[in-house]
Amino acid sequence: MALKEVQVFRLDVKAQFECLSTSEKRYAHHMARIILRQVSPESLAIFDFILELFHVCSGNWDAFIEPGVSTEDLHGFLTYAATFLSNVGNYFGSGDQKFVPIVDASVLRRLATRSPRLLELYKVIELSIYAVPPYSLGYPSEATQSSYYPEGNITKREIGIVSRTLEKNSIFPENTRIRKTGNGDFEVLIASVQSGNSTDTFPLLGAKGSVTLVRGDHSAELKDICAELSDASKYAANDLQRDFLRAYIESFQTGSLDAYRESQRIWVRDRAPKVENIFGFVEPYRDPHGIRSEFEGLVAIANKEETELLNMLVEHSAKFIRRLPWATPENDGKGPFEKSLFEPPDFSSIHSLAYCSSIIFPGINVPNYNDIRQEDGFKSVIIANRMVIEGKAIQYPFIELSLADTFQKHKFPAYYMWVVLHELFGHGTGKMMVEAEEGKRNFDIENPPINPITGNPIASWYKPGQTWTGQFADLSTTVDECRAELVGAYLMDDLELLKLFGFTETSEIRADDVTYNLYQQLGVDGLRGLSNFNVDSGAHFAMLRCLLIDGDGVITVTHNKQAQSLTVQVDRSKIITRGKPALGKMLLQLHMYRCTADAEGCRAYYEALSRVDSEHVEWRQTVLANKPPPLIFVHANTFLDGDAVMLKEYEPSAKGVIESWAERGV
Structure with missing residues (x-):
């Protein structure tokens, strides 16, 4: 797609930075000067061209205005360049669609003569x-690239065969290509x-040929990263x-993910x-196979007062976990498919x-290794200066005009609550049934737990060497995000929980206003998902379809094709009686x-629920016609002065x- 306009927001951090000690500022400085560039074959050269x-x-920039490069041309190129840098490549982080400059190629040729x-x-x-195609990221084909x-x-x-060969030989895939x-x-x-x-060569599983490990990918960038990490360690707290x-x-020096996993246990x-x-x-x-990971680096400063509010929820977490759909009397009211002890996270x-x-996420829950999460715990973070932008950005116009102002006013509180619950309970709950080694399981094989959906003992579990991402492959991330979103939405009507954050029946924004707004967002986000249909958006569309199919009218979508308008309407009276049970049923599945x-049962269920039919294709055309400009973000830099x-x-x-x-100097 040709890029026209964007919404630019600054991630303000000055007030938090000034609260750090001299040593903490120095630690933050060295940690923040780390970056790795990866997306497409041309991304590195485009990056260097812009800088x-x-x-x-x-x-x-006005110095470039001349015959053949107008003010409008320059604006178009700067919009492209800023979007490229904000997405760390020429594919949108959200949606994975390729974007191209709106300016004519002659403008770039003219600029290149400088x-x-x-x-x-x-x-x-x-x-x-x-070049289009490729249109987006995906498995290598005529239309997509990775x-x-x-x-x-x-x-x-072939990707599947190689990946299974690595799994069989206990080689983690996250830092591989x-x-x-x-x-x-x-x-x-x-x-x-x-x-x-290396001397590590393995025969392919079930096929002719071999796999050889080759170290040194991203070597130069990782060398710079290690140097900054070494400097940062001098100022560690x-x-x-x-x-x-x-x-x-x-x-990063050796490529050992065992060493990285150890870092996460310590972290x-x-x-x-x-x-x-x-x-x-x-x-x-961004991996179409769902197991190879993008490098990312985040350095952030904690806010004590905001964190204390989140910790109130953590202290009461056990009671809310007992209210999730899989909770049964055993295991202290949490059921067999929940950890015996919910270790309160940081x-x-x-x-x-x-x-x-x-993607600049509003919240993160890591590590992503489920064995570490179950054995050592995890951390959840809310990125406050990213989160607040949701209440300022231009939105899709899918709420009827008479309710639009109230929707916008209530959106941030509801969105904030949703993300908080998503990170803490969505990613923080659940117990995998695992056979770690032959005969060693985390459940009683003689008396296996009962599946609450079928009423029968479970018949499958993770065998030795198997992982969530390895088994579910391309489904793993979208299903994991969908499940986390569902947990947040399912708990959003809990009056005791909402009261912890100041929402009651007498507060300015009432508790049921927050819940109502959340269901409006479920409708809007579900429609928005049709524009991209990637990990998060596919999950949102599946949730909307769940409510349309099983919610008995709790949400309706009206489409005026001629006027290119879509309207989401929520029946407040059906949220508790129809909406919540529908979401709970999907969440339990x-x-x-x-x-x-x-994985096989999940694929059949999830792909059927998220399938786009002819009516949804028509909706998609209207969604695209109303798509707001994408968000891009401006980050601060730190510099040493003595x-x-x-x-x-x-x-x-x-x-x-x-x-x-x-000025970041990368």
Whole structure:
């Protein structure tokens, strides 16, 4: 799609930064100067082209205006450049669709004449920056591409075979890419500073050929990252921070995910740090196979007062877990498909200082390794300076006009609650039925737990070496996010829970107003999902379909094709009696598929529920016609002035986005 306009917001962090000590500022500074660029083959050259232009004009973009480059042309290119940098590539982080400059190719050719380096880079990108197809990220094909599978000559079936071979040999996939060689064998590229072919070669499972491990992918970038992590460790607040930084470095140098997993076990024990971080190959959203992860780096500053409010919910967490659909009298009222002890997580409200990721999430719950989550715990964070933007951004106009102002006023409180519940209970609950090794299980095989849906003992579980992502593959992320969203929505009518956050029947925004707004958001987000239909949006559309099919009119959608309008209406009287049971039924289904490793049953259920029929295709055309400009974000930078660390924030504009990246020095 050709990019026209964007909404630019600054992630304000100055007030939080000034509360840090000198040592904490220095720690944050070194942690924040870390980034890895990955999306498409042309992304690196486009990145360098944008920053070279900035340096050529010293930030005075008007100097490029001349015959052949108008003010409008320059605006169009700056919009593209800022969007590229904010998404860390030329595919939207949300939706994975490719976007291209709205300006004519002659404008870029004209800009490229300003320096020899620009001409060199332009020759690399002149075709690929405009090329459509590919239309989006996905399994390599004529219409889609994925840099997780360079060269694009590999099939979905082959990816599955190689991935199962790695799983069989206890090799984690998160920091890998797969390349098919000319003779039909495969190389697994492992991200590490150390490089070179290893002696590790394995025969393919159930097929001819072999897999060889090759270290050194992203070597130069990881070397720089390790240097900054080493500097950061000098200013760490405690031994735990020094220990997980040491494990980060070992993992990034050697490619060992065992070392990275150890870093996560240590990291979850570093509770309530003033400066929080998330680093590594974390989220598998952009891998079409759902198991290889994008590198991301987040450095953020905790807010004590906001965190205390979240901790009130954590303290009462056990009672709300007992109200989820799978809770039964055994296991202290939580049932067999819930952990015996809900270890209260470190739940913090943080303000992002630097966030390198294709999606700037409003909340995060990590680690993503389920065995670590069950054995060592996890952390949940709410990214407050990202969250608040939801109440300011232009929205889809799918709420009837008479209710639109109230919807906007109530949206942020309801959205905030939804994200909080999503992160704490959505990602923090559930017990996988696991056979860790032959004969060693976390349940009684002689008296297996009863599946509450079928009324029969469970018949499947995770066998030795099997993982959630390995078994559910491309379904794992979308189902996991859908389940987490459902948990949040299911609990959003709980008056005792809402009261903890100040919502009662007498507050300015009443408790039932928050619940009502949440159901409006379920409708709007479900329609919005039709524009992209990726991990999160597919989940939202599936939830909307659940309510349309089983909610007995709790939500209705009216489509005026001629006027290109869609209207979501919620029947407040049916939220508790019809809406909640429908969501609870869907939530229980996904929960049981997940707990019992029933990938086949899950695929049949979820794909049927999220299927787009002819009516939804018509809705999609109207959704696209009303799509608001995408969001992009401006991040702060830190600089050393002697021993002092200085913070610089930038104007919320396309120029501000580019300047912030140029001064980041990556």
